[in-house]
Amino acid sequence: MRYAEITDRLQGLGGEKWEIHNLARALKATGIDVIELTIGEPDVPTPAPLLDLAKAGIDAGRLGYSNGRGEASLLAALAAKYTIRSGRPVTTDQIIALPGTQTALFATLLTLLGPGDEVIVGDPMYATYAGVIAATGARAVPVALRAERGFRIDPADVAPQITPRTRVLFLNTPHNPTGALLRPEDITGLGALARQHDLWILSDEVYEEMIFPGAVFHSPFDRAELADRVVVTSSISKSHAAPGFRSGWAVGPAEFATRLLPLAEAMLFGNQPFIADMTAAAISSPSPVAPGMAERYSRRSKLVRARLDGVLGMQVPLPEAGMFALVDIRALGVSGTDFARALLSQSHVAVMPGESFGEALKGWLRLSLTKEDALIEEACTRIIDYAKTLKGISA
Numbered sequence: 141m142r143y144a145e146i147t148d149r150l151q152g153l154g155g156e157k158w159e160i161h162n163l164a165r166a167l168k169a170t171g172i173d174v175i176e177l178t179i180g181e182p183d184v185p186t187p188a189p190l191l192d193l194a195k196a197g198i199d200a201g202r203l204g205y206s207n208g209r210g211e212a213s214l215l216a217a218l219a220a221k222y223t224i225r226s227g228r229p230v231t232t233d234q235i236i237a238l239p240g241t242q243t244a245l246f247a248t249l250l251t252l253l254g255p256g257d258e259v260i261v262g263d264p265m266y267a268t269y270a271g272v273i274a275a276t277g278a279r280a281v282p283v284a285l286r287a288e289r290g291f292r293i294d295p296a297d298v299a300p301q302i303t304p305r306t307r308v309l310f311l312n313t314p315h316n317p318t319g320a321l322l323r324p325e326d327i328t329g330l331g332a333l334a335r336q337h338d339l340w341i342l343s344d345e346v347y348e349e350m351i352f353p354g355a356v357f358h359s360p361f362d363r364a365e366l367a368d369r370v371v372v373t374s375s376i377s378k379s380h381a382a383p384g385f386r387s388g389w390a391v392g393p394a395e396f397a398t399r400l401l402p403l404a405e406a407m408l409f410g411n412q413p414f415i416a417d418m419t420a421a422a423i424s425s426p427s428p429v430a431p432g433m434a435e436r437y438s439r440r441s442k443l444v445r446a447r448l449d450g451v452l453g454m455q456v457p458l459p460e461a462g463m464f465a466l467v468d469i470r471a472l473g474v475s476g477t478d479f480a481r482a483l484l485s486q487s488h489v490a491v492m493p494g495e496s497f498g499e500a501l502k503g504w505l506r507l508s509l510t511k512e513d514a515l516i517e518e519a520c521t522r523i524i525d526y527a528k529t530l531k532g533i534s535a
């Protein structure tokens with residue numbers, strides 16, 4: 141039988157990137173105690189008051205069909221959030237509620253891109269980006285994010301990559317996997333390029349509330365001069381430790397939302413009212429869990445650095461936000477994938493190979509910071525022990 145081209149384009153861009161994570165889960169299922177530092181699962185449960193609200197919504201029968209745009213309660217809460225954040229009126233007709241940032245990215249890119257178009261994206265990038273871009277038929281044009289620039293995308297590196305086919309500048313701030321935060325001057329430079337070449341800016345801000353102490357979040361959406369060309373995608377997955385609810389959104393110019401709406405209707409035919417009510421409540425007051433997570437992940441990133449940086453040539457740049465620490469293991473002379481596979485099978489520590497996030501992280505590892513300090517310490521000890529064996533030093 142014949143299949144659509146999209147299935148060819150997505151070959152190798154799906155679950156393969158999570159090989160080590162899946163192997164770790166399989167090992168755990170056999171009873172082996174694995175320290176799992178792979179995915180960005182929040183280290184706290186969804187706050188009880190939000191669970192109570194969701195349950196109350198179910199009990200109250202908030203289970204009927206919704207509409208393609210989202211429940212009025214949620215749209216109003218999101219409009220208020222982005223109005224306060226940007227300092228200019230953001231209205232409900234600029235927003236579409238979608239099941240998680242991932243779906244919002246997919247729907248947004250399908251609204252903005254088609255076959256033959258180009259999208260500029262930082263490399264490394266979150267593991268699903270290659271797939272979500274390929275799904276549209278557009279071509280990803282990677283721009284290397286340099287460690288010496290704190291992994292912040294450099295407008296000077298973006299400029300030469302712009303062609304008449306470029307449609308979208310795909311940003312992610314705070315950035316996964318690097319933990320980089322865009323600075324005002326970066327946004328100014330990128331915004332100028334977008335205006336000059338009439339590009340969209342897509343800003344994935346799912347880690348907006350995971351800002352480490354002392355760092356500051358800036359968004360291109362909050363620039364009045366970019367209001368006609370910036371789309372933000374986000375969710376409560378990280379901010380409210382609620383990834384399983386699959387509750388997210390896209391916000392951009394009103395015409396963008398009008399264009400996206402039939403697509404959302406074709407995909408979903410409406411959201412889940414009880415989840416919408418709970419999400420509206422969640423984003424209407426400060427998250428009870430985000431500051432604690434940010435503080436812990438920041439502390440643990442410093443712990444990883446204190447343990448690994450400089451050991452056998454390994455390097456650990458400090459993230460400014462997010463849930464992860466990167467470890468440069470190029471001095472050990474093996475790929476991130478080979479290291480991660482062996483570390484899992486021999487030492488029962490699961491980390492993501494940098495290769496899962498792009499060319500620029502060949503020979504790196506990404507460690508999730510969502511496990512207790514003692515486990516992170518133990519994982520570092522095992523990483524050092526395994527690294528020693530590679531260098532012919534007995535552990």
Ligand SMILES: Cc1ncc(COP(=O)(O)O)c(C=O)c1O
Binds near residue numbers: 316376383
């Ligand atoms: C950068 C980035 N974007 C999007 C997502 C997906 O988020 P959601 O759970 O809202 O779909 C993740 C999840 O880890 C992520 O790291």
